[in-house]
Amino acid sequence: MDSHTNNIYKPLRATLEDVIEESPLIKTFVLTPDEEFVFKTGQFIELSVDGVGEAPFTPSSSPLVTDRLEVTVMKTGYVTGIMHELKPGAVMGIRGPYGRGYPVSEFEGKEVLILGGGCGLAPIRSLLYTLEHMKDDLEKVILCYGSKTPADCIYKPLFSRLNSIDKFEAHRTVDITDDDWDGPVGVATILLDNVKVRIDNSVAVVCGPPIMMKFGTIRLLEMGYRDVQIYLSMEKNMSCGLGKCGHCMMGEFFVCKDGPVFTYNEIKHNPEIWK
Amino acid sequence: MFYAGIRKEDWHRSLEKLLTTYDIFVPVKDEFSLDYEPFRPGQADRIAYNTPKPATPLKNFFLPVRENVTSARAGSKPRIIIGVPNCDIEALMLLDEIYLDEVFADPWYRSRRDSTILVASDCYTVDDHCHCLSYGVKPWSMAHADMAILAEGDQIFLRVMSETGKEIAEQLTDIYSVDDAAAVSFAEQRHSETEELLTALNAGLPDYTTTGEIIQKAGDQIWEKYAAKCVSCGACTTICPTCSCFLLIDKPDFEKVKQMDACQYPGFERVAGGEDALFELHRRFRNRYMCKYVWRPQQFNSLACTGCGRCIEACIGKINKNELFMELT
Numbered sequence: 001m002d003s004h005t006n007n008i009y010k011p012l013r014a015t016l017e018d019v020i021e022e023s024p025l026i027k028t029f030v031l032t033p034d035e036e037f038v039f040k041t042g043q044f045i046e047l048s049v050d051g052v053g054e055a056p057f058t059p060s061s062s063p064l065v066t067d068r069l070e071v072t073v074m075k076t077g078y079v080t081g082i083m084h085e086l087k088p089g090a091v092m093g094i095r096g097p098y099g100r101g102y103p104v105s106e107f108e109g110k111e112v113l114i115l116g117g118g119c120g121l122a123p124i125r126s127l128l129y130t131l132e133h134m135k136d137d138l139e140k141v142i143l144c145y146g147s148k149t150p151a152d153c154i155y156k157p158l159f160s161r162l163n164s165i166d167k168f169e170a171h172r173t174v175d176i177t178d179d180d181w182d183g184p185v186g187v188a189t190i191l192l193d194n195v196k197v198r199i200d201n202s203v204a205v206v207c208g209p210p211i212m213m214k215f216g217t218i219r220l221l222e223m224g225y226r227d228v229q230i231y232l233s234m235e236k237n238m239s240c241g242l243g244k245c246g247h248c249m250m251g252e253f254f255v256c257k258d259g260p261v262f263t264y265n266e267i268k269h270n271p272e273i274w275k
Numbered sequence: 276m277f278y279a280g281i282r283k284e285d286w287h288r289s290l291e292k293l294l295t296t297y298d299i300f301v302p303v304k305d306e307f308s309l310d311y312e313p314f315r316p317g318q319a320d321r322i323a324y325n326t327p328k329p330a331t332p333l334k335n336f337f338l339p340v341r342e343n344v345t346s347a348r349a350g351s352k353p354r355i356i357i358g359v360p361n362c363d364i365e366a367l368m369l370l371d372e373i374y375l376d377e378v379f380a381d382p383w384y385r386s387r388r389d390s391t392i393l394v395a396s397d398c399y400t401v402d403d404h405c406h407c408l409s410y411g412v413k414p415w416s417m418a419h420a421d422m423a424i425l426a427e428g429d430q431i432f433l434r435v436m437s438e439t440g441k442e443i444a445e446q447l448t449d450i451y452s453v454d455d456a457a458a459v460s461f462a463e464q465r466h467s468e469t470e471e472l473l474t475a476l477n478a479g480l481p482d483y484t485t486t487g488e489i490i491q492k493a494g495d496q497i498w499e500k501y502a503a504k505c506v507s508c509g510a511c512t513t514i515c516p517t518c519s520c521f522l523l524i525d526k527p528d529f530e531k532v533k534q535m536d537a538c539q540y541p542g543f544e545r546v547a548g549g550e551d552a553l554f555e556l557h558r559r560f561r562n563r564y565m566c567k568y569v570w571r572p573q574q575f576n577s578l579a580c581t582g583c584g585r586c587i588e589a590c591i592g593k594i595n596k597n598e599l600f601m602e603l604t
Contacts, residue, residue: 008379009344009523009531051527055547077547093529210550237546239523242379245536246520247544249562250552252570275552 008242011048011093012037014069018088022154023147026119027084028060028072033094036066041130042101042123042233042261046241047071048093049086053079056098056238058260060122062129069094072122072154098241099260102127102205102231104134111140111197115216117188117208121145121154123233124207128162135167142195143170146188146212150174150181171195188212189219199224207233214274217264227265234259234273276417278458279433281450286431287319289447293355297392300336302329302358311356324358324426325399325465327414328583332516333363334370337387338535344383344523345530353390355443357424360583361416362407364395366516368419368577373519392439395420399465401472404584406597408473409480412581415466425462432458480597481604483578486568489603493564495557501599502557504592505539511586511594512537512563517571517579538562564596 014037018030029047039045041063048054055077061070075084086092104127112131116124124143131141143162147153153172162170171191173184184190188208204225206216213232220230236248236255243257251270253259267273281289290299299314304323310330314322336356374384395416398405407414416423421440425432432453435444444450481489512518513535520543522536536543539559545551553559571579587595 007345007382009533011529011531013529048525048529050529051525053525054523080547209548235546235548235550237544240521242381243376244373244379244381244519245522246538246566247522247536249538249544249566249570251565252573272552275550 009095009240011046011054011095014092014094016086016088016090016092017068019086022072023152025152026072026074026154028070028154029083029086029092031069031071031092031094032067033069037069037094037097038066039063039097040101041104041126043097043099044238044241044256044260045069045071045094045096045098046238047073047083048095049079049082050091050093052082054093054095055079056241056256058123058126058233059097060125062126062133064129064133072119072125074119096241098238098256100258102130102261104130107131107203108134108137109139109201111142111202112138113192113195113197113202113204113220114141114143115188115192115204115206115208115212115220116143116145117212117216118147118152119154120208120212120233124205125155125158127205128158132165132168135165138167139201140197141168142197143168144173144188144191144195145171146173146175146186146191146208148175150178187215189216192219192223199229203229203231205231205233210235210274221264227268228263230264231261232264232267233261234267236260276434276436278453278455278462279435279444279450280453280458281431281433281447283426283429283431285449286447287322289450290314290319290357291316292448293443293446296353298352298354300354300356302326302396311358314357322358324424324431325396326358327398327400327402327405328360328362328585329358330514330585332514332583332585333359333367334516334519336391337367337370337374337384338519338521341532341534342383343526343530344381344533350386351390353392355392355394357394358396359393359416359420360396360398361414362405362412362581362583363516364393364416364419365412365578365581366583367393369517369571369575369579370519372575372577392443393420393422395423397423397425397462397465398469401469401476402584402588403476404587404595404597405473405582406477406480406584407582408470409477410483410486410578410580410582412578413466414469414473415462425465427461432461434458434462479601479604481600483568483572483580486580486600487572489600490564490568493561493603497599497603498557498561501594502560504594505556505560506592507539507541507556507559508591509537509539510589510591512539514585514589516581516583516585517567518563538566564599
C-alpha cells in the first residue's frame, strides 16, 4: 500500500511551479503532479500543505491538460492562510479527483448560461476551457460574473479573450465601484436582465458564495429556467472526499461523492442547502 | 448452515489451541459491565455466553479511535471475536457498505474485516434499552456472522453459517454432529423466550418503516426540548455501532491520521468561510436522528440504527431516544 493509487488516503505529490496573484485575497497555484493527473471539469481535489492540513478545491485549469494543474485559492482560513505563504518549489499533496463534475455532454446543442461570483469563477474557468474545446457542439456560452470590487475580479484577461471567441460572451459587474470602473454596478444577478438566451434550449450553471447561489437560482427560476436546467456547485466541508467521513453531508447526500455539482431539482427539497 | 455440538470444556480447550494462530476476544462480565477482553488460557470460566451486548460496539474492532492511514504497518494475527450480539452484526453491514464501497474501499477496514472471524451470540436475555426487534432485527444471527454460539449447561451448540465458520469448526477438539432438528428446536425455544421479553419491552415503539417519517415531521420544538439536556459530549455517537464519521489530520511527510469524529461536536460542518449548518446545538442533535432514520435509509440498504439502545445508556443528560419517539408517535 505504498502508492497513492491503492491507498485512498495517500496523496500524490505535486511541485508548486508558480504562484499567480489574482486579487488581494486570491492566488492561483500552478502545480506539476508527480504522475499524470486526470480529472473531469467540476470534480474537486483535496490539496494539502505538508503537515498542516488539506482543503477541497475544484481545479481552475483545463481537464485537457494532465501534466499541470492550476488551483485557485481564496485566503479564508487556517490552511489557505498558510497556502498563501508558499513559494514556488514547495511540494504539496493532491488527493482525488473526487465527485461528480459538470455533465458537459448534456450541454451539447444548448446555450450555456453561467453565473459566477467571487472565487466561484475558479471552477467555472475550468468549465469554460472545456466548453471552448467543444464549442462546435454548443449554441452559445454566456458568462455573467460579479466581484465585490474591480480589484477583486480574478482572471481579468479571461473576459476579453472570451469575448473574442465565436459563440462566447462575457459580462462583468461589481458590487462596489472605483474611479476606473465604467461597467455595471450591482450583484451578479443584475447581468441576467440583459442576456439574450433561449431558455427552453439552455442550461444554467451557478457557482459562487452561498448567498449568490441562492439568489442566482431564484432569479433563474423567475426567468423561466426549470429545476432540472440549473446546475449548482455546492460548497460543504468536504474532508475525506470518499463518501465516508460525514463532514459534507447535505441531507441524504455526501456532497463529495454525490456532488459537488447537483441540479437544483436534485436538492431543492432540502431547505438547508443554502446554509 | 448446520448445527454442531461441543462440550464447554472442549470448546475452551479448543480456544486455547486456536490462540497460536488467532487473537481471540471474548465477552467478560464483571461487577461494572459486560465487555470484550482478550481470551487468556485458564480464564474460560469468566466468559459470559448469550447475554446481551458488550459495552464496546463491534465497530471499534474495525474502526479504531485513531490510526495512521498512510504508512504501512506490520500485519497482526487474524482475530476471532466471540459473543457478538446480532444488533452489532447488523450494524456492521452498514459499515461494510460505507467502507467497502466499490470505488473507494478503505484498505485498513478491508484487511481487518478479511482477517476477523465473527462468532455471534444468540441473546437469551434482554437489557433495559434493547429494542432490536422493533426495527426488525432479531436478537440472534442467522446469516452475517461465521458462527453463532448457544450455550446450554455444560454443552454448546454451534450454528455454522459460513465457509470460514466451517473451517474453524473443523479445528475444534471433539466437536460432534447433532441432529439439526433437535438443535433448531432448542434454538427456537430460546428465541421465542427472548422475543417475548422484547415484545413486552418494546411495546408502542415505532418500527423502522415509520421512524423516518416521524423524525422528518418533527418540528424544532421537539429538538429544542430534547437538546436542552444535551451537552454535545458525543457519547451517543461514540457508543453507536453504526456512527462512523471521522476527521483526517495531517502529519509531516504527507501522512494522515484518521480519528473518529461526530456530528454532535461543534464545528463538524463548519467551512472555512464561516458557514455552519449545524451551528446550533439542537440542529446537531436533530442531525443524528435525521442521519439514522431519514438520510442513511435513502442511500444504503442496511439499517443505520439496529436498536442496541447503547446511546440511551451512555447519555449523561439521560436523553432517551425511545421516549422522543413515543412522544411523537
